[in-house]
Amino acid sequence: xxxxxxxxxxxxxxxxxxxxxxxxxxxxxxxxxxxxxxxxxxxxxxxxxxxxxxxxxxxxxxxxxxxxxxxxxxxxxxxxxxxxxxxxxxxxxxxxxxxxxxxxxxxxxxxxxxxxxxxxxxxxxxxxxxxxxxxxxxxxxxxxxxxxxxxxxxxxxxxxxxxxxxxxxxxxxxxxxxxxxxxxxxxxxxxxxxxxxxxxxxxxxxxxxxxxxxxxxxxxxxxxxxxxxxxxxx
Ligand SMILES: Cc1cc2nc3c(=O)[nH]c(=O)nc-3n(C[C@H](O)[C@H](O)[C@H](O)COP(=O)(O)O)c2cc1C
Numbered sequence: 001x002x003x004x005x006x007x008x009x010x011x012x013x014x015x016x017x018x019x020x021x022x023x024x025x026x027x028x029x030x031x032x033x034x035x036x037x038x039x040x041x042x043x044x045x046x047x048x049x050x051x052x053x054x055x056x057x058x059x060x061x062x063x064x065x066x067x068x069x070x071x072x073x074x075x076x077x078x079x080x081x082x083x084x085x086x087x088x089x090x091x092x093x094x095x096x097x098x099x100x101x102x103x104x105x106x107x108x109x110x111x112x113x114x115x116x117x118x119x120x121x122x123x124x125x126x127x128x129x130x131x132x133x134x135x136x137x138x139x140x141x142x143x144x145x146x147x148x149x150x151x152x153x154x155x156x157x158x159x160x161x162x163x164x165x166x167x168x169x170x171x172x173x174x175x176x177x178x179x180x181x182x183x184x185x186x187x188x189x190x191x192x193x194x195x196x197x198x199x200x201x202x203x204x205x206x207x208x209x210x211x212x213x214x215x216x217x218x219x220x221x222x223x224x225x226x227x228x229x230x231x232x233x234x
Pocket of ligand 1: 009082
């Protein structure tokens with residue numbers, strides 16, 4: 001079994017992990033092996049995991065379970081605290097309203113339940129039958145309000161990527177200008193589209209119950225957000 005821990009950058013698996021999954025060495029290691037993905041990020045990981053699913057499939061491996069640890073702060077507050085942490089190294093809470101950045105220490109300590117459950121499953125031979133072994137442990141919880149904005153933002157990232165490549169090689173003046181425009185665009189998108197889609201999805205929730213259930217089942221799979229086995233492994 002392989003535990004593939006990764007973090008998310010711009011709604012994609014961070015470049016070192018993508019490179020590993022695409023490399024001949026990575027594919028050799030992964031081939032025909034059950035993989036437990038372990039994501040640690042702010043709170044937008046759905047599109048990244050979609051890419052990891054594809055890459056793991058291409059490596060002829062399969063995802064047994066997915067565990068996600070995210071920042072406890074609200075989607076809006078972490079839009080401030082995460083870049084602050086990234087750009088200044090400051091993780092502390094500030095101005096009374098902004099919480100400490102990053103994954104809460106208690107969540108890191110509580111993640112030992114996954115290790116215990118994995119060990120239990122390995123010792124009892126449960127891993128061989130390809131069914132998830134980390135169900136009932138609140139492994140992956142999805143905020144349905146963020147599903148829409150992730151899709152829109154990722155599409156826009158792909159378009160921007162194409163624009164960058166057509167403008168010239170890395171370091172080209174036009175490309176540098178485009179980076180500045182992109183930076184502004186990103187701030188505007190984050191400040192408008194993300195909250196807007198969250199509000200729209202919240203308003204539409206009563207009429208989209210079945211569709212939301214389906215989306216949650218898909219994105220929270222294979223391990224899910226149920227907590228009925230928490231006591232056994234905590
Ligand atoms: C360039 C960059 C882009 C990021 N993009 C995302 C993102 O799209 N979604 C997300 O949930 N977190 C994002 N984050 C936050 C990281 O996933 C992660 O929480 C943070 O970098 C802390 O992990 P580290 O200590 O491994 O850097 C980003 C961080 C960086 C530096």
